[in-house]
Amino acid sequence: MKKRVLIVDDEKEIRDLFRRVLESAGYEVETAASGEEALEIIEKKKFPLLLFDLNMPGMDGIELCKRVRTLLPISIIFAITGYASLFHLHDCRQAGFDDYFIKPVSIKTLLDEVEIASKKIDRWLDRTN
Template sequence: MRNTRIMLVDDEDRLLSTTKKLFEKLGFDVFTCTSGKKALELLEQEEIHVVFLDIKMPGMDGIETLQRIKKKFPFVEVIILTGHASMEAAVEGLKLGAFDFLIKPVSMKELLENVEEASAKIYRQKQRLLSARKEGSS
């Protein structure tokens, strides 16, 4: 799963920098953005598989960003990562298609487990799609 490409979206530069370095040491390609708008722009330019997305950000918040990501990039898995947890935000995020909802601070082990589970889900979805296309062309 180390070929999984990750994007971290958070308005805290220090968190982005530290988490990016940790994932890169494990062999992942990691992209960072400080806003939902920039995240959507980057998704247009790069193949990204898993997005860690903060809820509370200036401008476009995480929930709106999640909605736009899932609408335009349905195979991208989004993991909400926030220090401002509320049950309402968690439920709304999960209803909108978030893979998981994690509360900061979170361990690198937990982040890695989520990346691996999300990557496995993406792989299964793509395999099903390929199988359906093969059946449709026979």
């Protein structure tokens, strides 16, 4: 069964693109335009897979990841950034991100990684059940 994915990016075109890509691969997708909006959505629903832009007005992706990591420990969170120098891999890992992509990322790469993450979540859930 395909999983629920939350995409957080302040750029509407990016949200729409990733939604289209993931929905066409069978995922159930929700989007948020800011870290604050994402937290409101996460309070109501659980997401095993999450994609965060790093550089957003208001709460940035690093801060959002730190908060979400405590709320959703059994989840996989990816960072997708347009500006790699601003946040480095070290910061991303420290914040709790599982992986890190620099825009423009190929949708094939993204889908492959989401698929791998989805299987990993399945394994984790099998062990806990």
